[in-house]
Amino acid sequence: xxxxxxxxxxxxxxxxxxxxxxxxxxxxxxxxxxxxxxxxxxxxxxxxxxxxxxxxxxxxxxxxxxxxxxxxxxxxxxxx
Numbered sequence: 904x905x906x907x908x909x910x911x912x913x914x915x916x917x918x919x920x921x922x923x924x925x926x927x928x929x930x931x932x933x934x935x936x937x938x939x940x941x942x943x944x945x946x947x948x949x950x951x952x953x954x955x956x957x958x959x960x961x962x963x964x965x966x967x968x969x970x971x972x973x974x975x976x977x978x979x980x981x982x983x
Contacts, residue, residue, distance in 0.1 A: 905935060905968060909946070910977040916946035926970040932960060935974055949978040 905924040914920045917939075924935060932955050940947040952959065954975040955966050968974075 904970065905930070906971075906973045907935065907939070908973065908975045910975065911980065912949055912978050913946050913976050916949070917943045926968070926972075930968045932964075932966045932968060932974055935968070936976075939976075947976075950976045951979045952977045 905926055907922045907924060909917050909920055909922075924938075932953065936947070936953070952975075954960065955968070956973055960966055
């Protein structure tokens with residue numbers, strides 16, 4: 904299974920703070936992003952930070968996922 908966490912406004916737009924997806928061999932974080940982006944386009948318009956297993960990743964970083972991986976999606980935060 905892949906544990907997916909959403910924070911702040913991204914969670915508000917998806918209507919969930921956490922979801923669990925089935926794992927399959929060869930799955931990459933981009934595959935998860937693309938699937939969720941299709942389901943929640945408004946939420947993914949504001950995603951600016953992605954972390955896989957605690958490590959920030961960029962759009963072009965190819966990161967294969969292992970069973971039990973955790974992906975975090977969040978928007979940039981501002982404040983004082």
